[in-house]
Amino acid sequence: MSLPHAILTALLDEDLTGYALAKQFDVSLGFFWQASHQQIYRELKGLHSMGGVNVLEVPQHGKPDKRVYSLTNQGRQMLDSWITQSTRHRGAKDELFIKLFNVGSVPIEQVTEAVKQRQIEHVRRLELYRKIEARSYASPSTLPDRKKGVYLSLLAGIRQEQTAVTWCDDALNLLATVKP
Amino acid sequence: MSLPHAILTALLDEDLTGYALAKQFDVSLGFFWQASHQQIYRELKGLHSMGGVNVLEVPQHGKPDKRVYSLTNQGRQMLDSWITQSTRHRGAKDELFIKLFNVGSVPIEQVTEAVKQRQIEHVRRLELYRKIEARSYASPSTLPDRKKGVYLSLLAGIRQEQTAVTWCDDALNLLATVKP
DNA sequence: CGGTACATGTAATCTGTTACATGATTCA
DNA sequence: TGAATCATGTAACAGATTACATGTACCG
Known part of the structure; x- marks a missing residue:
């Protein structure tokens, strides 16, 4: 039960539509907690009925109308009390x-092929993180x-990816010694 | 859809009961993929009806009867074809x-408290992994x-935990500069 | 006498994923 | 002309978690 809190967190700095929230969950917060737009729309309704967020309906022409969500005082309080609760992390499930x-x-x-493939992903991720670091956190x-x-958080991501890339090298070396 | 394959994998080296499988998923394979006994019993039924595993019912006295599961040739084939499929990893969801x-x-x-708590967990994990390394992989x-x-896999675990412990130190240092 | 280990399950609920659905605008 | 972006959602299904349920044996 923490997707609602991830959404509230994303609303701390700016008001957002469900669509924009879903984009945030592809980058930024989404590096550490991903969610699909379907989930987000579902949760936003829940948060609204619980008073954690306000909605402002903005008519548009040419595009569907927007529903811009903002954090309420109650939403802030939800975060405050959630912060004190124990921190859960479901261990990464990695095939x-x-x-x-x-x-x-x-x-x-x-x-071997699977490890090589994975290394490529980690390298890409690492490059992306470093780009963000250079741009905003020099x-x-x-x-x-x-x-x-x-x-x-970004630093954690960078270190994790670095560790993973190095491990892939070592793994490939040892796997090369396995008889077919 | 990979819990079934995790179960088949656990059965590669020894026949196990659902109960024993659940214990394996607390250590060993379970360091990288955890599952509850409820899930495991459910999946075992599915695997059995698909012919991936055999069951041997072992009557016991004093304890409930056992159902010892073993891998079939078909189960091995399921692993073989699964191995070629793309490797999924749902990014760790970490509060x-x-x-x-x-x-x-x-x-x-x-x-700060949450980071400190997390560091303790990582240190414990690291110690456990190192103990296993010293015992079985010297x-x-x-x-x-x-x-x-x-x-x-164990090596990956060790490196991840090491990275995390160090990061916690750095995080605590930077968080100490935040005004209350 | 109380807790842990053994051993199996059902049921309800909560989360997450996949597929489907719509529709204008902008850019190549 | 076709793909991508903006913008919202429903429905079905798959996967995971929590709660409930039972019962013996052994150890301290």
Whole structure:
């Protein structure tokens, strides 16, 4: 039960439509918590009926009408009390490790291929994160308080990807010693 | 759709009951893919009706009867063809990052507390992994092929935890500069 | 006497994914 | 002309979590 809180968090700095929220969940917060537009529209209704957000309906011409959501005081209080609760993280479910547990029982090339593929993804991710770092967080010591948490998240992402890229190299080396 | 394959994988080396499988999913494979006993019993039924596993009913006295599951040839084939399919990983959903995105809007002590708590968990995890490494994977170069993938998973776990512990230190340092 | 281990399950609910549905505008 | 962007949603299904349910044996 934390997608609602992720949405409230995204609304801290700016009012957003469901559509714009869904885009945010593709980048930024979405690097650490992803959600589809279907989920977001569903949750926004729930949050609205609970008083956590306000809606402003904005008629448009040429495009469908907008519903711009904003955080209410009650929404802020929901965040405040949620912050004190225990932090849950469902351990990442990653099929790659199941595949690795199959080494020695299935054709090794397929596992190697999966690791190579994964490394490409990690490299891409790392490049993206570094680009964001260079653009917006070049001097972390002078960051306003409000940005420090976001920066730390990005830093976590960078380190994770770095670790993963290096691990892929080591994994490929060891997998190369497995007889086919 | 990969819990079935995780179960088949766990059955590669030994026949197990649903109960024992659930325990495996608390350690070993479970470090990278967790599942509750309810899920496992459900999936075992499905796998059985699809011919991926055999059941041997073992009457016991004093305890409920056992159903010992073993992998069939068809089960092995299911793994073989699954291995070639694309590897999915749902990005880890971690509330800690949502909390970090709240820095500057909620009481900072709570966020700091959450990071400290998380660091303790990572340290514990790291110690556990290292214990397993020392016990079973002291000389990775002489490992039989069948164990190499498992070792690589463990190595990934160790590196991830190490990275996380270090990051927590850096995070705590930067969070200490946030005005309350 | 109380807790843990063994051993299996059902039912309800909550989350997440996939597919379907609509429709104008802008850009190549 | 066709794809992408803006903008909202419904419906069905799959997957995960929580609660409930039962019952013996063994250890301290």
